[in-house]
Structures are given as structure tokens and as C-alpha cells.
Amino acid sequence: MPRMSHNDMHTREEVKRTMAVLDGIRPIEVHPGFRVRLMQRIEEESNAGALTANGIASRLNYRFALMLLLIIINLGSALVVLLQNAGDSAPAISEILGNFGDEYSSSTFAYYQEPAPYAGEPLEAAPADLQAP
Amino acid sequence: MTPREEQFRDIVQEHQEMVVNTCYRFVFNREDAEDIAQDVFIEVHRSLERFREDSKLSTWIYRIAVTKSLDHLRRLKRKKRFSSLKRMIGAEDPAINIAAPSRDNPEEALEDNERIQVLQVALDALPDSQKTAFLLSKQDGYSNQEIADIMETSVSAVESLVHRAKKKLQELLEDYYRRH
Numbered sequence: 245m246p247r248m249s250h251n252d253m254h255t256r257e258e259v260k261r262t263m264a265v266l267d268g269i270r271p272i273e274v275h276p277g278f279r280v281r282l283m284q285r286i287e288e289e290s291n292a293g294a295l296t297a298n299g300i301a302s303r304l305n306y307r308f309a310l311m312l313l314l315i316i317i318n319l320g321s322a323l324v325v326l327l328q329n330a331g332d333s334a335p336a337i338s339e340i341l342g343n344f345g346d347e348y349s350s351s352t353f354a355y356y357q358e359p360a361p362y363a364g365e366p367l368e369a370a371p372a373d374l375q376a377p
Numbered sequence: 378m379t380p381r382e383e384q385f386r387d388i389v390q391e392h393q394e395m396v397v398n399t400c401y402r403f404v405f406n407r408e409d410a411e412d413i414a415q416d417v418f419i420e421v422h423r424s425l426e427r428f429r430e431d432s433k434l435s436t437w438i439y440r441i442a443v444t445k446s447l448d449h450l451r452r453l454k455r456k457k458r459f460s461s462l463k464r465m466i467g468a469e470d471p472a473i474n475i476a477a478p479s480r481d482n483p484e485e486a487l488e489d490n491e492r493i494q495v496l497q498v499a500l501d502a503l504p505d506s507q508k509t510a511f512l513l514s515k516q517d518g519y520s521n522q523e524i525a526d527i528m529e530t531s532v533s534a535v536e537s538l539v540h541r542a543k544k545k546l547q548e549l550l551e552d553y554y555r556r557h
Contacts, residue, residue, distance in 0.1 A: 251555070254554070255551050255554040255555050256551070258550070258554040259547060259550040259551055259554060261492065262492045262495055262496055262550055263496075263546070263547075263550070265489050265492045265493060265496065266496060266515055267515065268489075269401075269402070269405075269515075271394075271398045271401075271517070272397065272398060272401055272407055272410070273394075274393050274394055274397050274411070274414075275411060278393060278397075278411060278414070278415075279386075279389055279390075279393070281415065282389065282415050282418050282419070285415060285419060286419060286422055289419065
């Protein structure tokens with residue numbers, strides 16, 4: 245077994261003593277005012293919490309009001325645009341409907357030829373044997 | 378006093394000693410330990426209604442204490458990094474306050490203080506799981522089963538973590554004392 249040098253022995257001794265400090269730490273006694281301070285802090289925190297909650301509520305109210313205002317402005321501007329376009333678009337629509345009617349009633353798209361009576365020609369007389377007495 | 382408040386008062390009464398000492402094991406500073414313990418009980422007060430009784434109430438409280446202590450150490454680490462950066466650029470150099478375990482002899486207290494500082498640096502180098510298992514194992518009142526419950530792991534895993542932590546600490550301290 246190799247012999248330990250003086251330095252090594254010293255190092256080991258120091259390490260041992262340092263580790264022993266940890267074992268030698270005595271438990272501390274809690275300060276008598278610990279609980280009083282704790283209860284004060286809890287009270288302060290709950291008060292602050294209530295204030296924060298109120299702050300959040302008022303901030304939410306502001307947001308809600310702002311949102312409502314934006315919606316009203318949007319709806320209002322949409323209505324104005326619609327009303328402005330209403331006058332211009334009315335003839336356009338009737339025009340389109342007129343065109344539509346013309347196109348589909350033209351002879352190109354007709355399903356049948358109009359029968360002769362409707363063409364204004366006189367009806368042919370029935371043969372004599374078939375005529376009623 | 379409402380039943381809820383009464384229940385909370387009893388919880389604080391019953392667990393404050395253990396919570397403060399658990400935090401103290403992590404931060405080695407009485408004031409910081411008490412501040413963290415306060416945060417722990419505030420969290421308990423806030424979440425008591427959500428406690429689902431999957432584990433014991435004490436286990437749940439000590440788990441919060443461990444989490445808060447680790448958070449504190451992380452914040453401290455960030456602060457230290459920032460202060461060394463400040464030192465590099467020539468700005469102020471805030472002293473890191475570390476409280477030593479109480480000793481009657483001032484010389485011994487000073488020596489302990491130095492050793493605690495060395496230990497803290499070494500503990501900082503450990504992963505959180507090893508650090509937690511090791512520090513809780515050093516505290517009276519925690520069985521390996523309780524540590525396992527707090528860490529949500531098995532007893533054998535805790536034993537392994539403690540063993541690895543000790544080995545790593547030993548190496549780190551040896552390395553430190555060889556250089557100094």
C-alpha cells in the first residue's frame with residue numbers, strides 16, 4: 245500500500261473537518277414573531293389580491309366597453325356603405341332582371357313553336373260527315 | 378376565527394420548526410431560512426384547498442420547503458454570477474452574507490464560517506436531486522422513506538443519491554484543499 249504524503253493527509257483531514265461542520269449544525273429555534281409576521285403577510289397578500297381582482301375587473305370593463313364601441317362603429321360604417329350603394333344598385337338589378345327575361349324568352353331558348361291558333365290563322369272547318377246534325 | 382384559519386394556525390404551529398430547519402439546511406442563513414419558510418406557509422395557505430391528499434400533509438409541506446429553498450439557491454447563484462460580472466466591469470461588489478452555525482468561541486465560529494462557504498460552493502456543484510437527498514439525510518427527523526416521499530422517488534434511489542452526493546462532495550473538497 246503506497247504511503248500517503250503529508251499533503252494528502254492534510255487534505256483528507258480538512259475534508260473530514262469540513263464535512264463534520266455539516267453534522268454539527270444545530271437546529272435553530274424559530275423566531276417568536278414568526279407567526280405574527282406570517283399572518284401579517286397573508287393579510288397583506290389577500291388585500292393585495294382583492295385589489296388586483298378589482299383592477300382586473302375594471303380593466304375587463306374597459307375592454308368590454310372598447311369592444312362594444314368598435315362593434316358599433318363597424319356596424320354603423322357597414323350600414324352607411326349599404327345605404328349609399330342602395331341607390332346605385334337598384335337600376336342595375338332591374339337591368340339584370342330585364343336582360344335575364346329577354347334572353348330566356350327568345351326563340352333560341354323556346355321549348356316549342358307556338359300553335360297555329362295562337363298565330364292568328366282561322367281554324368279549318370271539319371268534314372261534313374263529322375259535323376253534328 | 379374560521380375553521381380554515383384555525384386549521385392553518387395548527388399547521389403552522391406543528392410544522393414551522395421543521396420547515397425553518399429544512400430551509401436552513403439548504404441556505405445556511407437564519408434570516409433567509411425564515412423568509413423562505415414564510416413563503417412556504419403562504420403557499421400552503423394559498424393551496425390548502427387544492428391539496429389532494431395523495432401524500433401526507435407534512436410531506437407536501439416539506440416538498441414545498443425544498444422547492445422554495447432550491448429556488449432561493451438558484452436565485453443566489455444568478456446573483457453571484459451577476460455580481461462577478463459587475464466586478465469584472467468594475468462596478469460594486471456586494472458581499473455574500475453567510476451565517477455560520479452558532480459557536481461560543483469566535484475563532485471557531487470564523488473557521489466554521491469559512492468551511493461553510495467552501496461547503497456551499499461544493500454543494501452548488503451538485504445536481505439538485507443529489508443535493509436534496511444529501512441535505513435532508515443530514516437533518517434529524519427525516520427517514521429515508523420520508524425523503525423518498527418528499528422527492529417522489531424510491532428509498533433505494535435516495536440511498537444511491539446520498540452515496541453519490543457524498544462521493545462527489547469528497548472529490549470536490551479534496552480538490553479544493555489540494556489547491557489551497
